[in-house]
Amino acid sequence: MKRLAAIAAGLLIAGVPFAVAADISLPGIFNSLKQAFTPTSQDDEIAIGRDAAATLLGASKPIADPAVQQYVNKVGLWIALQSDRPDLPWHFAVVDSDDIDAFAAPGGFVFLTRGLLLRLHNEAELAGVLGHEISHVILKHHLKALQKAARMDLVSQAAKVGMASKGYDSDLDQELMDKVSNATRNLYSKGLDKDDELAADRMGVVLAARAGYDPYGLLAVLQTLEAVDPHSSKMQLLMATHPAPADRITALSESMAAANFDRFGKLAEVDGRFNTMMKGLVENAKKAKAPAAVTKK
């Protein structure tokens, strides 16, 4: 037994210089093997995340409502500051879709659709949604899945882009973009593992509570989603990429009960400024509609 361990240790030690040497002469498989054991630097993660975010925003643009965008950035950053990664360049945005979903991309990108925002009732519910997405970033769920999908080539690619740092017009940037974009289209239309979603629910609730919000906001949102027809087009993407709301409610409520979260039930819901912001969103939609009605005539 001891001898086996010694052999294994010897192989590991011998493997290090071998992998480094191979990296220079033989890219490809050795490179991939090396990366399997190399943690991604934060810069690499941000470069990958920026390209994933660009792909997601290619499907749905940020809404042109600065007040709403600034609001979600303040709420979101306040929650992210309670996490283990407060220093990421966090970006939050509401995207222009009436369907119901939210996404995260590596490096601190968090998006939710207007359709989801319009179904929330207070800031604590928004905190639950943002907390869930922030948790995907903290736990590197998408980063790991994207690396796996792109056969772990992304890190070296991202590092090269970082070294070149010539902006988006360089060939290296384009190469990384193509790889990340392909992997993103695939991953975000299929979704993460169910366990990743449930883990993000659990962590998101704690982040919201640490930020001073009523931690039952996320459960309330899941109950709202449970009441929407799962076969409606509004729910197609969410249902294709997440466990059913009822399953998430069961798992999350049991975890919260086990940790006696009832004691945090009186934390803040914050509906005043949330409602003011939502009124503005509705009013802006009316204003945007007015000129269109004139041109029709």
Add this chain to the structure above:
Amino acid sequence: MSRWLGLCAILLILGAVHAAAVATAQTVVAGNLTSGPYSDASVVAAVPNGAAVTVIERQGGWYHVKTAAGQDGWLPMTAIRYNSTTSGTAAAPGTDWASLFSSGREGSGGSTATTGVRGLNTGDIANAKPDIQAVQSLDKYQAKPEQAKAFAAKVPLKANPKIGWLPEVKP
């Protein structure tokens, strides 16, 4: 006079539909209606599975409800499931922003329900073309830590860094 009343009634109905639809739900388990939002509160009545309730408000993990028989009390959140509204959202307490938004967008003409509705389905993601400018446009909305902290302090929201992680409970 009666025309006045009729107008008032219409306005009231419109207002109710828009501002706060009645929050209706059904129980999904049999349980006890309690006098307060905590597990050791006194029992008001037993409620069977499938009972219709009106949800008045939520406090933490509890809903303040009224039963069809008029009994008033509290149920754990997970004891109910919301009915859905015609706008395709939950009949939860609070403003139905989704229907306010769509009626605002339709304008007074109101007939073209799908005008300007933007979808986002798996196909849209699977065919997405990267938009770098859209990512760069997000920088101008970014908050600084001081701004986020000041925004939280207005409520005030107090950070509770000591709250521990939730355990995974296997079924």
